[in-house]
Amino acid sequence: MTAAGPLRVGNFSGFYGDRADALREMLTGGEVDVLTGDYLAELTMLILGRDRLKDPAAGYARTFPRQLEDTLGLAHERGVRIVTNAGGLNPAGLAAAVRQLADRLGIPVRVAHVEGDDICAAHPGALAAHAYLGGFGIAECLRAGADIVITGRVTDAALVTGPAAAHFGWGPQEYDRLAGAVVAGHVLECGTQATGGNYAFFQEGDVRRPGFPLAEIHADGSSVLTKHPGTGGFVDVGTVTAQLLYETGGARYLGPDVTARLDTVRLSQDGPDRVRIEGVRGEAPPPTLKAGLNRLGGFRNEVTFVLTGLDVEGKAGLVRAQMEDALAKSPPAEVRWDLIRTDRPDAGTEETASALLRLVVRDPDQQAVGRALSGAAIELALASYPGFHVLAPPGKGAPYGVFEDVYIPHGAVDHVAVLHDGRRVPVAPAHGTAVPDDLPPAPLPAEISAEIRATLPAELPTPLPPGPTRRAPLGLLAGARSGDKGGNANVGVWVRSDEAWRWLAHELTTERFRELIPEARDLPVTRHVLPNLRALNFVVEGILGAGVAAQHRFDPQAKALGEWLRSRHLDIPAALL
Secondary structure, three states: OOOOOOEEEEEEEOOOOOOOOHHHHHHHOOOOOEEEEOOOOHHHHHHHHHHHHHOOOOOOOOHHHHHHOOOHHHHHHHOOEEEEOOOOOOHHHHHHHHHHHHHHHOOOOOEEEEEOOEOHHHOOOOOEEEEOEOOHHHHHHHHOOOOEEEOOOEOOOHHHHHHHHHHHOOOOOOHHHHHHHHHHHHHHOOHHHHOOOOOOOHHHOOOOOEOOEEEEEOOOOOEEEEEOOOOEOOOOHHHHHHHHHOOOOOOEEOOOOOEEEHHHOEEEEOOOOOEEEEOOEEEOOOOEEEEEEEEEEEEEEEEEEEEEOOOHHHHHHHHHHHHHHHHOOOOOOEEEEEEEOOOOOOOOOOHHHEEEEEEEEEEOOHHHHOHHHHHHHHOOOOOOOOOOEEOOOOOOOEEEEEEEEEEEEHHHOOOEEEOOOOOEEEOOOOOOOOOHHHOOOOOOOOOOOHHHHOOOOOOOOOOOOOOOEEEEEHHHOOEEEEEEEOOEEEEEEEOOOHHHHHHHHHHOOHHHHHHHOHHHOOOOEEEEEEHHHOEEEEEEOOOOOOOHHHOOOOOOOOOOHHHHHHHOEEEEEHHHO
């Protein structure tokens, strides 16, 4: 059934382990039509895959039924529908568990689920292999009257595009409207990251307990991002910009239903804690679906030596030589050393007088990283550098995962909406697709009309005229947010005035980025320009190795890479400071 009024879609979970009482908060805090819960990430799929190895009936987010225990009746009374990807690797199993819960509580709830993302049969040896489905399976379930829709691996934004398509009656080729819902869904998907959580300028509001976000979506695809009255945190153009840049690449944001043009997004403050999102243009989706493969990569172990006081480099050299000699008889396949200079001269505490030397080993054989490493490290307790101790003794070695992206044709999956009455409705793959590389380059494709073209800025503004500068951290002027996509990281950087944008767009080149982030010096770095947002988005390929589960670097999900960039010093025009 379609409707013309705005659809109020809220979020109550941004990851598996998010605030447990958020579902109740969203149900009681104000008006809402649909609540979405995002539980899945690359690492989560690996965790659920390991759960399923132990118990074939597992594989879904076990916290979701517990959240429903005391909120299902409230959602039913208020007519609020719930859409979630908590089904993980076993959406049918979670749907059955929710039905059992509803029966036990005596609440008449219609539960549907979506299937078709599981492609493990085509990838033997993978612990989890799942395609990212779009929102039209969700829409089928809602149109048939479902109160709760449970999915496996869909795109995060599909949790919003599905309800919007069902509510407004959108068809699969209404690209601009779908793209608007994708943008709203992308802002909602990480919960409180849109309301002041993990925000560069967190001092500007009370973010001790941010409220969860809510989008008022309109029939034309535009929306207003807000939150329930009286909840913590804040919503402004900056918080929405930060989340909009999170884990994205270029101007084209590819999805199974539509390609959303991020360079057409216009944001404006629409009142306290209200940001209007409009102007989003959409294009045909790409001809392939992204799929994520998770497999066990082997076993991993680590030990961190504490080096205190004088001659840190010499102490590090001694223990490294000792460990390498001890491991020489059966060396692990991969050995990595990192010296982290947290020490200060003439320090007032032992902690601040100490540096950390971290040794990480990996090998297909658990024995090679377990007993061999722990024995070699602990035997040095009385025979190495002065002040020898470790943060914790190494264990027996733990399995680690490897994530890989693959791309498959739309027709390679059997996308099915399993309705609340048991009927199975096939969901047609996208009819019209376009290869992004064959489209005109962003941000001004040739097919855009003169009227629309007039609303889009030139890619780069005119540079600021020369003037006095001051050496200062980039973060005094710019915000940033960073995250992971497989082995790559993205860093979105934005400023809040046109004058600052005139400087940033010309100053923060890929070459300057590599200077400020030395880890990226030998890696491919791509810069994307988003003038409407006064933002640059950098994609750094390979900086995370084989993905978060491989724990390749100190910050394995690149969550703080943007904050490191903000702390680096540049010559900034004094007038901007």
